[in-house]
Amino acid sequence: MICEALTAGRPGVKAVELVTDTSRRKLLAAAGAGAAAGAVALAPGAAYAAETRRSGSSAQESVVAHIKDHRSGTISLMVGEREVVVNDRDLVARILNAAGGK
Amino acid sequence: MSSHREAPEISKDPVADSTDVYAFVSPKNPDMVTLIANYVPLQQPNGGPNFFEFGDDVLYEIHIANSGKGTADISYQFRFFSQIRNPKTFLYNIGPIASIDDPNWNRPQFYSVTRIKNGKKKMLAKKLACPPVNVGPRSTPDYAKLSKQAVHKLGKRKVFAGQRADAFHVDLGSVFDLGALRPFNEAHLIPLAAMDGINSVQSYNVHSIAIEVPIKEVTRNGNVPSDASDAGAVIGVWTSAKRQKSRMFNDATAKYESKGPWEQVSRLGNPLVNEVLIPMADKDKWNHTAPRFDSRFARYVNKPELAVLLPVLYPGVFPNLAKYGKDRADLNAILMTGIPSGVVPGFQNYTGPVESDMLRLNLAIKPTAKPNNLGLVAGDAQGFPNGRRIDDDVVTIELRAIAGLTLPLVDPSFTPDGAASAIEDGTTNTNAKATNTFPYLGLPGSGYDTTQGKTKAS
Numbered sequence: 206m207i208c209e210a211l212t213a214g215r216p217g218v219k220a221v222e223l224v225t226d227t228s229r230r231k232l233l234a235a236a237g238a239g240a241a242a243g244a245v246a247l248a249p250g251a252a253y254a255a256e257t258r259r260s261g262s263s264a265q266e267s268v269v270a271h272i273k274d275h276r277s278g279t280i281s282l283m284v285g286e287r288e289v290v291v292n293d294r295d296l297v298a299r300i301l302n303a304a305g306g307k
Numbered sequence: 308m309s310s311h312r313e314a315p316e317i318s319k320d321p322v323a324d325s326t327d328v329y330a331f332v333s334p335k336n337p338d339m340v341t342l343i344a345n346y347v348p349l350q351q352p353n354g355g356p357n358f359f360e361f362g363d364d365v366l367y368e369i370h371i372a373n374s375g376k377g378t379a380d381i382s383y384q385f386r387f388f389s390q391i392r393n394p395k396t397f398l399y400n401i402g403p404i405a406s407i408d409d410p411n412w413n414r415p416q417f418y419s420v421t422r423i424k425n426g427k428k429k430m431l432a433k434k435l436a437c438p439p440v441n442v443g444p445r446s447t448p449d450y451a452k453l454s455k456q457a458v459h460k461l462g463k464r465k466v467f468a469g470q471r472a473d474a475f476h477v478d479l480g481s482v483f484d485l486g487a488l489r490p491f492n493e494a495h496l497i498p499l500a501a502m503d504g505i506n507s508v509q510s511y512n513v514h515s516i517a518i519e520v521p522i523k524e525v526t527r528n529g530n531v532p533s534d535a536s537d538a539g540a541v542i543g544v545w546t547s548a549k550r551q552k553s554r555m556f557n558d559a560t561a562k563y564e565s566k567g568p569w570e571q572v573s574r575l576g577n578p579l580v581n582e583v584l585i586p587m588a589d590k591d592k593w594n595h596t597a598p599r600f601d602s603r604f605a606r607y608v609n610k611p612e613l614a615v616l617l618p619v620l621y622p623g624v625f626p627n628l629a630k631y632g633k634d635r636a637d638l639n640a641i642l643m644t645g646i647p648s649g650v651v652p653g654f655q656n657y658t659g660p661v662e663s664d665m666l667r668l669n670l671a672i673k674p675t676a677k678p679n680n681l682g683l684v685a686g687d688a689q690g691f692p693n694g695r696r697i698d699d700d701v702v703t704i705e706l707r708a709i710a711g712l713t714l715p716l717v718d719p720s721f722t723p724d725g726a727a728s729a730i731e732d733g734t735t736n737t738n739a740k741a742t743n744t745f746p747y748l749g750l751p752g753s754g755y756d757t758t759q760g761k762t763k764a765s
Contacts, residue, residue: 269553269566283553283567 275301310575311348311475311508313582314590317573321347322362323548325575326513327475328369330544330666330694333519334674334743338531339463342369342383343517343746344546344575345473350512353754356399358440359470360416361387361514364565365548369518372543373527377599377663381525384421384428385468385516387437389414400439400446407436407456415439418468420461420518435459437469440512443755450750458745465519470512471748472739474697475578478732479507486613486620488706490733491726494621504733510752516546517746522670532671535688536648541656543645543665544694545576545598571595576665577642577692578701583709584611584642598663601643605662608642609634613709625724628711637713641692650716654688668694680736684712697741697748703731 269283278294311326312318326345333339346367350359361367366386370379392413393401402411419433438457441450458467481487481504485497492499522531525542532540552567573594575581584607585593593604618629640646645657645667656667675689680700682690684707691699707713710727739749 267564267566269555271553281567283551285566286551286568288552288567 270300272297272300310578310580310582314573314594315587316591317594320550320572322360323365323550323573324348325546325548325573326473327578328544328546328575328666328695329697329747330542330668331696332522332668332670332672332674332689332694333745337673338522339519340522340525340542340668340670341517341519341745341747342371342544343515343748344369345471345513345515345748346548347514348473348511349508350470350514350751351757352441352510352512352752353757355442355754356397358399358414358442358754359512359514360389360414360440361385361418361437361468362548363388363416364554364563365550366569367516368547368549369516370545370547371525372598372658372663372665373525373539373541375538375659375661377543377601377658377661377665378597380424380527382423383518384423385418386421387416387418387468389416399442403445404439404442404447404453405449407438407453412439420466431461431464432459432466435466435468440470441751441753443753445755447753450753454750463521464524465517465745467515467517467746469514470751471515471746472751473508473511473513474736474738474741474748475508476506476700476734476736476738477508477702478504478734480505482732486616488730488732490731491621491624494624496620496622502733504731504735506734506737509737510757512751513748515746515748517748519745526670535653535669535671536655537671538657540671541645541658541667541669543576543598543658543663543667545574545665547571547574571597574598576663578695579705580608580642580664583613583705584608586612598665599661601664602662604664605639605643608638609636611635611638611709614711617710621726624726625710627722627724628727631711631714631721633718635714636717638708640717641708641713646692646716651683651688654683654693656693666695667692684708698736700736702734706730706732 264284271281278292278297280291280297282289282291317324324346326348329343331341333341347359366384369383371381372378373380392410396413399414400411401413404412416437417434420431422429422431436457438453439447441447447453457469458465478489481489487495489502489504492501523529526532526539528539549569549571551565552570554563554565557564576598581590581593585604614628618625642664643662644660646655647657648655656669658667672688672693675687678690678696679685679687680698682699682704683693684704690696691701691704707727707730710730711723712727714721741747741749
C-alpha cells in the first residue's frame with residue numbers, strides 16, 4: 206500500500222513494510238517513512254525539506270535508515286520491530302548526497 | 308561440539324549461540340514432554356563480576372513441527388530483561404542470596420513466555436524470575452533451593468530459565484586437532500600414544516531454557532499418541548535465536564540499541580549438524596536458514612566430509628567406508644526426514660519428505676526403565692535419534708553413524724568396517740549428574756569451587 210505521507214505530491218513513490226520471517230514477505234500498510242527522512246541532515250534548499258510535514262502516524266522513536274545498495278532507489282527504515290522499505294530515488298539521492306558531505 | 312561456537316558469526320555472539328537441544332517424554336509423567344534449549348556455551352563458573360546471563364536483546368524460541376511440513380506449527384518464545392537494583396556497587400550481589408527475590412542480588416533477570424500457534428500469540432507468563440548464577444558458598448549458599456524456586460508452574464506446564472551444568476561431553480582438544488580420537492591415536496595418520504579422551508566440557512555451565520508441556524498440546528491431533536506407527540505421534544523440535552536486524556551503539560547511553568524485524572542468527576535441532584557436516588563457508592547461512600529449506604544443505608549430509616576424512620586420517624581402518632560412493636541415505640533419514648517405518652522394526656520418526664534438520668521425537672514410545680545412552684543404535688528406541696535425553700552419548704552415536712554403522716539399515720549391500728562399531732572419542736559423562744526432576748540438567752558448578760586447568764604448549 207502506498208504511504209500517504211510520501212505520496213502527497215510525489216507520484217510514483219512507494220513505501221512498503223517488509224516482514225522478514227526469512228521465508229515470506231508481505232506488503233503491509235506502510236508508515237513512518239516520512240519521519241525517517243527528517244532524521245537525515247539534508248542540504249539546505251532541498252525542495253522536499255521545506256515542504257514535508259510529519260503525518261499523524263509518523264514514527265515517535267528513533268529510526269535507523271539503511272541503503273543497502275547505493276545504486277538502487279531503495280532505503281530500508283528500521284523502526285521498532287518493523288522494516289519499512291521505501292522506493293524513492295530522490296530520497297535516496299538526497300541522503301547519499303548528505304552522506305557525501307553535500 | 309554439539310553446537311558450541313560452531314559457526315564464525317555466532318561464535319562471536321555467545322548469548323545467542325545455541326549449544327544443545329533435548330526433547331524427551333518426561334520420565335515420571337509420560338503424558339508430558341520436556342523440551343530444553345541451551346545457550347551461552349563454555350561458561351567458566353568463576354567468570355565474574357559480570358556473570359553470564361541471557362541476552363535481553365535476543366528472542367529465544369523453541370519450535371515444534373507436527374504437520375509434516377518442517378514448519379513451526381507451535382513456538383514458545385522467551386524474552387528476557389535484566390535489572391540493576393543498586394547502581395552504586397560493582398558487585399553482582401551485596402550479600403548472600405537466600406531466595407530468587409533476595410534484594411542482595413543486584414542483577415536479577417526476568418523473562419516472559421509466549422506461545423504461538425497458527426500464527427496467534429498468547430503470552431503465558433511475564434516477569435518470571437531466573438535464578439542467579441552459582442557464585443559460591445558465601446553468595447549462593449543453597450543453590451538447589453534457588454534452582455527449585457526458579458521452576459515456575461504455568462497451569463500444567465513447567466518452565467525454567469537459568470544457569471545449569473552442561474551435560475554434553477566431547478574431546479574438543481583432540482577432535483579438532485586433525486580429527487584425532489585419543490583411544491585410536493596410534494592408528495592416526497600422525498600417530499601419538501593412545502589414551503583416554505578428555506571431556507572438554509566438564510565443569511562448564513550453560514544457560515538453559517526448559518519447558519515441560521502436556522503432550523496433547525504439541526501433537527497434530529491434540530492427543531497423547533499410543534501407536535508408534537502413527538504419523539501423528541512424531542514431532543520435530545528445534546530452537547532458534549533471533550536478533551533485530553539493526554544494532555547500533557548509542558553514544559549517549561553507552562549501550563547498544565536494536566531496531567527492525569527479528570532475524571534468525573542461530574538454530575539447532577540435531578546435535579553436530581552445523582558443527583561437523585556443514586562447511587565453514589556455509590555455516591552462517593545455515594544458522595540463518597529455516598529448517599524447511601534444508602534441502603539446500605542436503606548434499607553435505609548425503610556426502611559428509613568426515614566420512615571421506617576418516618579413511619584418510621586412519622589409513623587402512625575404514626576400507627569399506629572409503630569405497631562407498633553412493634549418497635548416505637541413512638544419514639539423510641536420521642537427520643533430515645526422520646526414519647520411516649520398515650527400517651528399524653517397530654520404530655519410525657518420519658516427518659515426511661521435507662528435508663529439515665529437526666530433533667524428531669516419537670511421543671508414543673514411552674520412557675524405558677533402563678535407558679541405554681547409545682539410544683536407537685543400541686536398541687533403546689526412547690533415545691537419540693528419537694529425540695534426545697540428557698545422558699545420550701550423541702558424539703559416539705553420530706561418529707559411528709558417519710563411519711557407516713547405520714548404512715546397512717538402508718543399503719544391505721554395505722558391510723560396515725569393524726572400527727565403525729568401536730569408534731568413539733574416549734570421553735565418558737564426567738559432567739555434573741543429571742537430576743531426576745525438571746529441568747533435569749545438573750546444578751551449575753559454582754565459581755568459588757572452580758579449579759584451574761594447566762597450560763601446556765605442544
